[in-house]
Amino acid sequence: MSDTIHHGGRQHTTPRKSATFDDYAISEIRRAAATGIYDIRGGGTKRRLPNFDDLVFLGASMSRYPLEGYREKCSTKVVLGTRFARKPIELDIPVTIAGMSFGSLSSQAKEALGRGATLAGTSTTTGDGGMTPEERGHSDKLVYQYLPSRYGMNLHDLRRADAIEIVVGQGAKPGGGGMLLGQKISPRVAKMRDLPEGIDQRSACRHPDWTGCDDLEIKIEELRELTNWEKPIYLKIGASRPYYDTALAVKSGADVIVLDGMQGGTAATQEVFIEHVGIPTLAAIRPAVQALQDLGMHRKVQLIVSGGIRNGADVAKCMALGADAVSIGTAALIALGDNDPALEAEYQALGTTAGAYDDWHEGLDPAGITTQDPVLSARLDPVAAGRRLANYLKVLTLEAQTLARACGKSSLHNLEPEDLSALTIEAAAMAQVPLAGTRWIPGSL
Amino acid sequence: MTGVIDLKSATIRDLNSRLQDAASAPEGSVWHVANVRGHHSVAVGIDRPLTVEVEGNTGYFTAGMNHGAEITVKGNAGQGVAETMSAGKVHVTGDASMAAGASGRGGLLVIDGNAAARCGISMKGIDIVVKGDVGHLSAFMAQTGRLVVLGDAGESLGDSIYEARLYVRGAVTSLGADCIEKPLRDEHRAELAGLLAAAGVTDVPVDAFRRYGSARDLYHFKVDNAGAY
Numbered sequence: 001m002s003d004t005i006h007h008g009g010r011q012h013t014t015p016r017k018s019a020t021f022d023d024y025a026i027s028e029i030r031r032a033a034a035t036g037i038y039d040i041r042g043g044g045t046k047r048r049l050p051n052f053d054d055l056v057f058l059g060a061s062m063s064r065y066p067l068e069g070y071r072e073k074c075s076t077k078v079v080l081g082t083r084f085a086r087k088p089i090e091l092d093i094p095v096t097i098a099g100m101s102f103g104s105l106s107s108q109a110k111e112a113l114g115r116g117a118t119l120a121g122t123s124t125t126t127g128d129g130g131m132t133p134e135e136r137g138h139s140d141k142l143v144y145q146y147l148p149s150r151y152g153m154n155l156h157d158l159r160r161a162d163a164i165e166i167v168v169g170q171g172a173k174p175g176g177g178g179m180l181l182g183q184k185i186s187p188r189v190a191k192m193r194d195l196p197e198g199i200d201q202r203s204a205c206r207h208p209d210w211t212g213c214d215d216l217e218i219k220i221e222e223l224r225e226l227t228n229w230e231k232p233i234y235l236k237i238g239a240s241r242p243y244y245d246t247a248l249a250v251k252s253g254a255d256v257i258v259l260d261g262m263q264g265g266t267a268a269t270q271e272v273f274i275e276h277v278g279i280p281t282l283a284a285i286r287p288a289v290q291a292l293q294d295l296g297m298h299r300k301v302q303l304i305v306s307g308g309i310r311n312g313a314d315v316a317k318c319m320a321l322g323a324d325a326v327s328i329g330t331a332a333l334i335a336l337g338d339n340d341p342a343l344e345a346e347y348q349a350l351g352t353t354a355g356a357y358d359d360w361h362e363g364l365d366p367a368g369i370t371t372q373d374p375v376l377s378a379r380l381d382p383v384a385a386g387r388r389l390a391n392y393l394k395v396l397t398l399e400a401q402t403l404a405r406a407c408g409k410s411s412l413h414n415l416e417p418e419d420l421s422a423l424t425i426e427a428a429a430m431a432q433v434p435l436a437g438t439r440w441i442p443g444s445l
Numbered sequence: 446m447t448g449v450i451d452l453k454s455a456t457i458r459d460l461n462s463r464l465q466d467a468a469s470a471p472e473g474s475v476w477h478v479a480n481v482r483g484h485h486s487v488a489v490g491i492d493r494p495l496t497v498e499v500e501g502n503t504g505y506f507t508a509g510m511n512h513g514a515e516i517t518v519k520g521n522a523g524q525g526v527a528e529t530m531s532a533g534k535v536h537v538t539g540d541a542s543m544a545a546g547a548s549g550r551g552g553l554l555v556i557d558g559n560a561a562a563r564c565g566i567s568m569k570g571i572d573i574v575v576k577g578d579v580g581h582l583s584a585f586m587a588q589t590g591r592l593v594v595l596g597d598a599g600e601s602l603g604d605s606i607y608e609a610r611l612y613v614r615g616a617v618t619s620l621g622a623d624c625i626e627k628p629l630r631d632e633h634r635a636e637l638a639g640l641l642a643a644a645g646v647t648d649v650p651v652d653a654f655r656r657y658g659s660a661r662d663l664y665h666f667k668v669d670n671a672g673a674y
Contacts, residue, residue: 037666150548150567153529155492155510182665194550194569194588196608199664204586208567209506209525209547218485222506225461226490 028271039271040179042104042360042370044172044263044308044330049280051263052314054427055420056436060408067405074401075411078325080302081163081232081255084224088255089141089163089232091325092121093397094412095315097389098260098306098329099145099165099236101127103180103189104267104360105333106377107134108385109369112336114138115382116389120397125165125327127267128178128203130192131157138382143234146223148177149203151193155226163256164223165234166216168245171264171307174238174278178203179268183363186372216252234258239284239307240277246291249301256302258327259288263308265330267370268361281307281318283430286417289322298322299413312399319400320415321431328396335392336385337367446474453480457487464491464514471495483523488516494533508535511552527554530571543580546573549590555644562599565592568609574644582621584611593640595649603657611657612637614649623663629656 017023031039060066067074081088097117102110104127111134117124123141130152136142144161146153158164169175180189182198190197210219220233235249236258249257261281266274285305292298305318306327318326339347341354346366350359360370368380404412407419421436422428428435429442448470450460463469464476475496481487485504488497491514499507502520511530518526521539531550540558547563549571556564556573562580565573565587574593581599584592587609597615604621610633611624620626629637634651641649 150529150569153548154531154550155490155512158510196664199607200666202666204567208563208585209528209544215505215524218505222486222489222509225457225486226510228462228465229458 040181040268040361041271041274041358042265042267042269043274043358044265045275046358047275049263049308050282050424050426050430051280051308052282052317054282054424055317055422055431055433057313057316057320057403057407057419058421059406064408066408067410069402069405072405073410074404075413076397076401078302078413080234080304080325083255083297083301084253085163085230085232085255086228087162087230087232089123089143091123091141093393094319094323094325094400095120095309095393095396096122096143096304096325096327097124097332098264098327099125099127099143099167100329100333101129101178101180101267102132102135103127103129103184103193103372104370106368106371106380107132107188108377108380108382109333109336110135111138111382112380112385112389113332114142115386116332116335116393117141119386119390120393122393123162126161128167128180129189130154131161132192134382136160138386145236147203148205148207149193150208151195151203158223159227161231163232163234164227165236165258166220166223166254167236169238169240169260170236170266171238171260171262171278171281172266173269173273174240175205176269176273176277177205178266179361181268181361181363184361184372189372213248213252220253232256234304236260238262238264238277239279239281242279242284243287243291246288246303247295250292250295250297254301256304257288257292258304258306259284260327261305261307264306265333280430281305281309282427285318285321285323286430286432292322299324312396312401313403315396316400316403316412316415317420319412320419321417324413331392332389333369335389336369337380337388338365338369340367343367446471447476448474449477449479451479452482452484457484460487461489464488464495464497467493481520485523488514491516491533502539511535521558522556526556527552527571530554540577541575545575546571549573551590553640553643559596565590565609568592572640572643574640574646576644576646578615581618584609584624585621587611591636591640593637593644593654595646603659605663606657606659608659610636612640612654613657614654617655617657620657623660624657625660627656627658629654 078094114135118140125143141162143163147167180201232255234256235254239261262278302324304325305323343366365371368377420433478499481501489509492512494513497516504523507526508516513533515534517536522537524542527535528547530552533552536555541560543561545560545564546554548567550569554573556575559577564579564583566585568587568590571590578596584603588607594613598617600618601621603624637651
């Protein structure tokens with residue numbers, strides 16, 4: 001066999017595709033040229049980023065004692081909102097369900113999230129579309145998002161929430177507002193949002209009645225006055241400048257900070273936004289924790305980390321880096337049944353494949369999750385899907401406990417950066433733990 | 446019953462917890478709030494019809510999320526007065542700062558003086574009558590409800606407006622994206638007359654107003670609209 005190809009009497013090299021202009025880049029140029037509009041999709045960033053797989057736990061050996069893996073207790077409880085709220089939230093596990101809207105998700109999916117979270121002893125969260133009776137009824141602990149759009153925001157729902165989450169940004173699109181295209185603005189969704197049916201809804205990215213953290217401090221006081229100072233007030237930020245944003249969140253009076261890295265998902269946003277704005281979750285945690293420590297507020301203002309959490313190792317690593325809890329969105333949808341290979345023929349018909357389906361904005365989800373189509377959404381059994389989510393949440397917890405016990409920790413909250421080692425220089429720098437086999441933390445003085 | 450709450454001695458927490466509690470402030474009760482001195486969050490979250498008269502200038506979010514009370518500010522109101530109100534009436538006898546009536550879902554907001562920028566931003570069913578002028582970007586992303594301005598409107602009125610209806614008597618510096626002037630038909634004259642009457646305006650003819658609303662060109666995301674912003 002020759003490495004050269006003889007064709008038409010001339011010698012050619014093996015056809016070689018450009019690493020720069022790869023198949024995906026070329027397909028996007030062709031798509032852009034054909035349509036004249038940017039690509040919109042759901043989910044989080046898809047390209048490889050420095051992530052939690054680049055960290056390992058050191059485990060106990062001669063210098064540390066492990067706990068009995070199958071016998072000794074390892075606490076997973078977490079209390080959120082201890083700073084100012086009269087009624088903090090107590091969760092059995094430190095894994096919560098992230099905000100996802102009714103509108104982006106079917107009412108069945110929202111109900112399933114509530115059922116699963118409740119079975120597992122944790123909270124779920126509304127989204128950019130108001131609170132539905134289904135999710136309130138099936139969620140023992142429900143966090144009510146307070147968003148720039150204020151769709152459906154009302155006093156009654158505010159007072160029956162267990163906590164309030166002011167959304168400043170999200171990891172998929174720090175600096176961007178929500179988006180819900182017309183296919184999903186059903187009569188019910190339109191009514192809840194006070195919008196015409198079927199329009200392409202693009203939400204505001206800034207709150208209508210406050211600007212900057214001095215205003216926000218007053219807004220938080222108002223929300224406390226509206227709810228008798230009972231509810232924990234969370235502040236959700238997309239990871240971009242986590243040190244300063246965390247410090248300002250503390251200054252503004254938040255009880256809990258939700259920090260969402262760039263792997264965090266969205267119902268629909270521009271691909272360019274998802275892939276090119278924000279920093280990875282791995283890189284965001286230590287600066288946020290540092291800000292809390294500098295202000296003497298670590299563990300007093302709780303930190304919830306989200307964005308690309310997949311397994312108990314990710315949970316344990318976030319907590320070792322200083323988080324009080326984590327939050328999952330994309331993984332929760334997968335547990336419900338999103339991108340199920342059993343639906344491969346239907347994904348193929350949509351021009352995609354199980355595991356890659358991200359056109360959530362089109363409302364054609366064969367799994368019945370990211371749709372408002374009554375026939376498709378009826379496919380999702382909220383009880384069975386809720387059970388799957390609860391199972392998955394329990395596995396996350398058991399895995400995190402397994403790792404914590406191996407490190408000799410009787411509580412997940414006792415995990416610490418000292419328990420970790422990095423496999424890559426990038427991860428060592430971002431997580432501020434030594435490169436494995438060295439004492440080197442790049443960037444430290 | 447009638448009560449007085451003096452903010453010289455009472456705290457904002459005292460004020461709001463008394464007004465929010467149906468036992469201490471039953472339907473139909475009348476309250477006077479004295480010595481306000483620019484406090485924020487005055488009379489927020491009242492969920493039943495009662496009357497509150499606030500003596501003096503207020504800070505941010507006065508009457509926030511009001512759901513049924515009739516609240517009068519005898520003075521100027523700070524940023525976000527009557528934000529997300531869903532029912533009732535809020536009356537400011539002086540001027541209002543930015544974002545008056547922001548995201549309001551119902552009820553009536555009357556401002557005797559001027560309103561600053563972003564009056565009626567993100568409004569969702571509230572009616573707002575401003576007897577003076579409104580600042581720039583008023584009715585930004587206004588979804589439903591009516592905004593009536595007896596004076597002038599600043600730059601970019603009704604930018605990215607949905608189905609809200611805007612009536613302005615004076616000059617409009619400029620219209621925002623997708624906001625256009627529309628004909629004033631009889632059904633609009635009738636609703637405008639009703640709004641003016643509700644705000645206590647009796648001496649202004651409805652034909653002195655021009656109507657503005659959505660061109661609905663930006664309702665669907667098309668490449669040809671990309672230059673609109």
